[in-house]
Amino acid sequence: MDLATILHADLDAFYASVEQLLDPSLRGRPIAVGGGVVLACSYEAKKFGVQGAMSGRQARELCPELIFVGGHFKEYQRLGDAAMAVLSDFTPLVERISIDEAFADVAGCTHLFGQPAEIAETIRRRVRAELGLPISVGVASTKHLAKIASQVAKPDGLVTVAAGTEMDFLRDLPVELMWGVGPATKARLEKIGVTRIGQLQDVPGWSLQKLLGTAVGEKLSALSQNRDPRRLETHRRTRSAGAQSALGRRPATVAVYRPALLHLADRVASRLRGKARPGRTVTARVRFADMRSVTRAVTLDQPVSATAIIAEVAEDLVRGILADHPRERTISLLAISVSHLEERFGLQLDLPLGLADEKRRPGTVTGARRFGADRAIDKIRARFGWEAVGYAAVELGDRRAVPDAFRELAEKEL
DNA sequence: TCTGGGGTCCTAGGACCC
DNA sequence: TCTGGGGTCCTAGGACCC
Numbered sequence: 300m301d302l303a304t305i306l307h308a309d310l311d312a313f314y315a316s317v318e319q320l321l322d323p324s325l326r327g328r329p330i331a332v333g334g335g336v337v338l339a340c341s342y343e344a345k346k347f348g349v350q351g352a353m354s355g356r357q358a359r360e361l362c363p364e365l366i367f368v369g370g371h372f373k374e375y376q377r378l379g380d381a382a383m384a385v386l387s388d389f390t391p392l393v394e395r396i397s398i399d400e401a402f403a404d405v406a407g408c409t410h411l412f413g414q415p416a417e418i419a420e421t422i423r424r425r426v427r428a429e430l431g432l433p434i435s436v437g438v439a440s441t442k443h444l445a446k447i448a449s450q451v452a453k454p455d456g457l458v459t460v461a462a463g464t465e466m467d468f469l470r471d472l473p474v475e476l477m478w479g480v481g482p483a484t485k486a487r488l489e490k491i492g493v494t495r496i497g498q499l500q501d502v503p504g505w506s507l508q509k510l511l512g513t514a515v516g517e518k519l520s521a522l523s524q525n526r527d528p529r530r531l532e533t534h535r536r537t538r539s540a541g542a543q544s545a546l547g548r549r550p551a552t553v554a555v556y557r558p559a560l561l562h563l564a565d566r567v568a569s570r571l572r573g574k575a576r577p578g579r580t581v582t583a584r585v586r587f588a589d590m591r592s593v594t595r596a597v598t599l600d601q602p603v604s605a606t607a608i609i610a611e612v613a614e615d616l617v618r619g620i621l622a623d624h625p626r627e628r629t630i631s632l633l634a635i636s637v638s639h640l641e642e643r644f645g646l647q648l649d650l651p652l653g654l655a656d657e658k659r660r661p662g663t664v665t666g667a668r669r670f671g672a673d674r675a676i677d678k679i680r681a682r683f684g685w686e687a688v689g690y691a692a693v694e695l696g697d698r699r700a701v702p703d704a705f706r707e708l709a710e711k712e713l
Numbered sequence: 714t715c716t717g718g719g720g721t722c723c724t725a726g727g728a729c730c731c
Numbered sequence: 732t733c734t735g736g737g738g739t740c741c742t743a744g745g746a747c748c749c
């Protein structure tokens with residue numbers, strides 16, 4: 300039996316806790332970060348049923364005294380980093396999975412710092428004392444168990460699952476606490492009478508695979524029986540980079556989608572160039588007024604990272620989508636994503652190959668000249684900030700639900 | 714002003730090659 | 732010549748997570 304040396308540390312209601320830290324008058328009160336959409340909310344707000352991703356109006360209906368606050372996004376980044384640095388004081392084996400959440404394996408440092416549960420308690424005490432933030436920690440023998448334990452520990456708690464007691468710990472917990480069980484899987488399991496993890500342990504693997512597909516079925520079989528082979532991954536390569544923008548309801552015309560796509564391509568491409576990771580597959584997504592969405596992708600024979608090329612390819616894809624849905628006159632979201640990322644060292648010229656080349660409009664500049672223009676823009680931004688220069692006159696309708704600062708926060712390191 | 718923005722992984726079917 | 736099987740790549744959509 301493996302020892303319980305894996306920690307999962309998770310800051311509680313992170314953005315909301317930061318806001319309450321910065322403004323003491325908000326403490327003990329129901330608050331939500333965001334406006335049009337709830338990005339995060341305090342535990343006082345959760346009591347009313349307010350949740351992340353909920354529309355602001357819906358949240359206000361549930362909790363009339365809810366206080367909306369704008370976000371201090373730089374502070375989120377700083378405090379999230381600081382909390383993770385506390386983990387790193389104990390072990391280099393840290394796998395950060397988001398701004399406010401990480402795994403750590405303390406197997407190699409118990410001789411220095413004590414039992415895993417003691418280390419977890421020290422981490423919680425330090426984050427509270429040094430940063431003023433509540434953090435919950437789960438301690439167990441696997442990532443899956445540690446993650447569940449930290450959820451059970453919330454808010455502001457510590458739960459240890461001793462080695463050998465894993466199956467007992469899991470038995471009575473609801474299936475939706477498992478990693479990978481969302482609304483759809485939960486509903487399917489409910490149909491066969493399964494709502495607790497213990498019941499899942501009794502369903503034969505082949506039956507689960509038939510119900511949920513081979514991958515999900517096998518995974519849930521394994522996790523429910525405490526077979527979790529995953530190791531910590533301290534360095535993970537990003538596989539794709541994308542950007543999207545909700546538009547409200549806009550006519551599906553080139554005057555709407557061309558500037559919007561250029562803006563999205565600019566965001567994506569500058570990140571790709573910044574990390575020297577061009578990609579071969581460009582995917583565009585259009586969401587219509589009824590919230591149904593359609594995606595279309597093309598894989599080029601050369602990786603690209605030039606703004607103009609990505610914008611052009613995406614525009615071709617969007618034109619194709621709209622041509623196939625002639626009755627849809629209104630779009631509510633556009634998205635671009637680039638995947639099949641490659642590594643490039645040194646100067647890389649995007650050559651206009653593949654689709655972009657075949658369908659190139661007359662008068663467009665060549666790959667090398669585009670790359671030069673992009674490099675100039677990148678340099679100016681490096682010195683003066685993102686807003687200093689770029690593809691101006693991008694008119695996305697300036698009632699954007701989410702501030703740009705939040706987008707930047709959400710952009711992961713490639 | 715109903716319904717954000719960033720990702721990962723899986724599936725199913727078709728193309729293509731051996 | 733016909734048929735089949737396996738492997739890989741690609742596209743489109745869906746489920747899930749933070």
